[in-house]
Amino acid sequence: MKAYTKHYKRHLLPLGERKSTFPFLAYLPALRRLPFGVFFCFWLLLSGFTAFVPLEEDVPHIELSQVQDYIGKEVWIENLFVAQIRDTEKAVFLNINRSYPNQEFALVVFSDFWEAFEGSDLKRLEGKRIRVFGKVLIYKQNNLQVHLKNPTQIEALE
Structure with missing residues (x-):
């Protein structure tokens, strides 16, 4: 003591x-x-450090046809058409241009990040054109994806 x-x-x-x-x-x-x-x-x-989405001029803007060249890099992908939104136990998939299993590209929101998307209604994006920010990843063989962690990564164009 x-x-x-x-x-x-x-x-x-x-x-x-x-x-x-x-x-x-x-x-x-x-x-x-x-x-x-x-x-x-x-x-x-x-200090106000924020690293969710960098400034637009710092990141390349590409079309879906150029995605193969940017695997592993962060990009803005412009003019994507959300053909289908598929909800599973572990993730929500926004399938681009065609429905599952023939989608050309997929945006994935895993269950760990559902709370961040609580206020934004992803279902409203079905059938609309969007643009998305993220790192282009390969899932399994040739399935290209972007994992969404924050609603600021996705914007409706219409």
Whole structure:
């Protein structure tokens, strides 16, 4: 108990008498014991760091016919026609240009990200033209997909 009291009283000293490499943290002794990663994450949060969708001029805009050339890269894919929206237990699929299993391309929202899309009604996009942002991925053999994690990745054109 005495060691705790001594430790506690050290932080009650005037700021100039305290021994600290970070004097601005002297008033918050608990923060001094946190790892650097916590400070770094807190700094990113306060600095306004946002990485959901980059500025449009930084990312190529392509058509569906060019998708093969951009596998593994982030792009805006323009003028996609949503032919079918298929809902399964694990994911929602927005099939492009043709219905499953003959779709040319698919947009996938996995169940982990359904909460983010709660307010946006994906069903309204069926039969409409859209544009989408994301990394082009290959699923199994030749099935190209973009995984959607945020509603800002998709925009209706009509």
